[in-house]
Amino acid sequence: MQNIYADFHIHIGRTVSGKAVKITGSNSLTLSSILTESSERKGLDMIGIIDSHVPEVIQEIENRISNGQGYELEKGGIRFDSLTLILGTEIEIYDQNCHGPIHVLVYLPNLAKMKHFSEWLRIRMKNINLSSQRIYEEAIIVQEKTKELGGLFIPAHIFTPFKSVYGKGVVQSISEVFDATRIDAVELGLSANTMMADQIEELHAYPFLTNSDAHSTPKIAREYQHMLLQSPSFTDWDKAIRGVEGCKIIANYGLNPVLGKYHETICSDCNSIVIGTHCMKCGSKHVIKGVSNRIKELSTSSCSPARPPYIHHVPLEFIPGIGPKTLDRLLDYFGTEMNILHRAEKDELASVVGYKLAHLIVLSRQGNLTFKEGGGGTYGKVIG
Incomplete structure (x- = not known):
């Protein structure tokens, strides 16, 4: 068994030819810089690139494999020297009941399945070449396709005020949008920890992931997980999520929630902390509800299941x-x-x-x- 450090939510800012993928990502956030930063500076063993559906990104990975710089693992994932890359994509869902926009993560074991998924996405979104694009399809259909391809389906940064399942304030239960039986894990995001999330009883059924959502190379591994795996591969990561055959998540490393951008409810006009529905300082009703307040609204449980420790990483x-x-x-x-x-x-x-x-x-x-x-x-x- 191997001790593995992993961050499964890293964006591509630009392709090798300079085309934008994640519009808000750094120009220097390329596949090459991600591989170097993750292995040589951060010391990670596994990463997830969640813009792997983009055709030019797929082509660059294939070119690196053709040039002998990497190879596909039999158990899933692509090996570049000491680092395993897991192919993923972030998708924006907005269903017919106005649940959304909600970001989800889909991870697939190999290039053939990601290429198939990319073609499937192409006819369901306006621009296959960009990150986090809206898919014109029901969430449950996306889940079914993910499972057909042997993939993992994970709602992303589930509490952030924008583009998350709980953040908008419309959804009271995750089952309103998704087939709860086809969710493999949930990603907490930067403003919540295990103790906060476990106040919601329906989340007790799911493993928690802590990832960076990096939009620049320095942000890689600001949140990550420590796992025990037989090998750094897609199959063994799946086993760790399920806690089988000795594979497991040992610890989640994440920001102390108070460091997160959306921990407290804030007046968007004067940036003061707000208690209630309007700002007592300037009178504005333009407020951004904090994660801590949103979780209190959703709280249904005072107990927590046995989980890996959540370590407040800075x-x-x-x-x-x-x-x-x-x-x-x-x-x-x-x-x-x-x-x-x-x-x-x-x-x-x-x-x-x-x-x-x-x-x-x-x-x-x-x-x-x-x-x-x-x-x-x-x-x-x-x-x-």
Whole structure:
């Protein structure tokens, strides 16, 4: 069995020819830069590229395989040196009952099935070359197609105020939109943790995933999971989700929810925290409901099932005093961010960046940092 660190929600910003895929993604967020950042700097073992349905992305992956830079695994996924890439796509669903827009993630085991799915999507969306596009099809039909192809179906960032199953405020139960029996797991998103999500009893049936939703290379692995797998492959990831044959999710690493952009309800006009339906500071009724408030509305349970621990991870870039040059010094010495965050001793860290920063990194590991809360699209901040 192998200890595996994985982030399964990474966007492609631009293709190798420079065409936009994720419009809001960084121009430098290419397949090449993702592979390099994920393996050499972050120290991940598996990643999910969720724009793998785009024909030019498929072509680039096939070209790399033809050039001997990677190969398809028998158990699913594509191996590039020490990193396994899982093929995925993010789709926007908007059903006839006005449930939506809702983002979902579909993962498939190999290129042949992703190419088939891409062609299936092409006649159901306006632009197959862009990320997170609306599909003109019912959610249950998408689930059926996913299962036909041996794929995994996962609702994305399920609480964020925009484009998630619970976030808009219309859906009270996940079964209003989806076939609950064809959901393999749910992705929590940056403003919720396991303890918050388990206040909703219907979610007790599903494993939780914590992924970055990276729109730039530095954001890769700001949330991730630690798993125990026989091998870093699609099949064994599926087994870990189901908790069979010794494969399992050991821990979810995610932001402390107060750091998330949508944790608190915020006035969109003056950015003040709002309690109620309008801003007491400026009087505006233009508010963005925070994840914490939305979960309280949906809460149906005071108990939680047995789950892997949720560890409040603070990305190194969030820690005060760790700028690009300091991070480069740490990486030069320790190799990868996973080594810095999980394996380096405090004295070793102090020898590179001094006692103060080493102490903050250790406090982060222990979940003992203090924060200023985020909301309304603005991240929270680490105070110390």
